[in-house]
Amino acid sequence: MTQYDAFLSRTAAAMRESAIRQMGTVLAQATDMISFAPGYPAEDALPWDAFREIAAELLTGADGSVLQYGPTRGYRPLRDAIIGLMRERDVTSPLERVMVTTGSQQGLDLVARVCLDPGDVALMELPSYTGAITAFRNVGASLVGVRQDAGEIDLDDLERTTARLTSEGRRVKFLYLVPNFQNPTGSILSRARRAAVLEWAGRHDLLVIEDDPYRDLYFPDVASDADTRPLAADDADGRVVYLSSFSKTLAPGFRVAWLVAPEPLAARFELAKQAEDLCTGVLDQRVVYESCRRGVLAAQAPRLRAHYQHKRDVMVRALEAAMPGTVGWAMPRGGFFLWARLAPPVDSNALLPHAQTRGVIYVPGRAFFIDGTGSEFMRLSFSSPPPERIEEGVRRLALAVQDAVTSSRTPTACT
16 A cells, blocks of 8 residues: 655654644534634624625626636735724735735735745734634744733743844744734723834834734623724834734635735735735625625624623623632633633643533643643633533533543542
């Protein structure tokens, strides 16, 4: 039988499956599994009627370009609409800086392939988003962690880490951040630290990759639009590559996202994208553009904030009732996730088999730490399950914790 390992590149041989995708496989094989694992939008909150009306009009055949190939950088009217969205976020974005991507993950892959050589250093928070970890690792980059302080990047550790790497002769390229309702912690980066990060980047001549898919999903009780001002809005030196997406506010199935970059980088991203897919999906982009033009996107945002805030509150109340003293968390200020910390002796990796047996899954914290730590954490996504399933899932999780504690106290028989 043919052995295929010899045909793999070093990059392919080093690839690892996403922990979140692994949980998706578990979910697909289960009959009554409650999933707190993937950060899926709530299906009942999607604007189905608007999409149905837009699609019916686009698919009449009156405009054949709807199903044709389109420009690599994206459908021009949608790019113009993105410029308007960026203006609402206080970012001036000339057309040549804007590119539509097939989901934010493609944007991260483009950043990785254009900016990172094997061995180059990408700085990432501890913890950080698994999709970015995968994209940067897949090009052979060296990922170096920077600690958080009360849910925000630790500026002192950032300076120490940068100085150490420089003294070692390492080539640092950028810092990757999710400043608004971070995946996985749900935290928000303060305005002062955003300014400090930009100052750091200028002083060290480095880039900042700002990944901002949750920006519009702030909760009215704890955050305001001003709190989510992008780093790119105050970037006077062209050091920020900004990524965002329509997946969380319209629908993930369209796979329509965008990046805004300094023009020399945007040109290189376009060349790299030509080798990946040549063109973005025109039909998807047309539906998204019409959703912007007709006000569907603008109407969605406040509804989604209230919807996900309610689900967050349901999960918090359920945790308080079912697991007092067992888990702790910082209140998510927006987005999809609650970042829970387990009390000893239970860790999230050991807990997972017990949770699966009880019919509930989550993502263990270690998946988000590039240094192998984080076993005391777990990411619980409240975005997709209905409220009653959130309550039942937390009840099952509490039983799983009891199972894990009992198991850890059971003596092992001597043989």
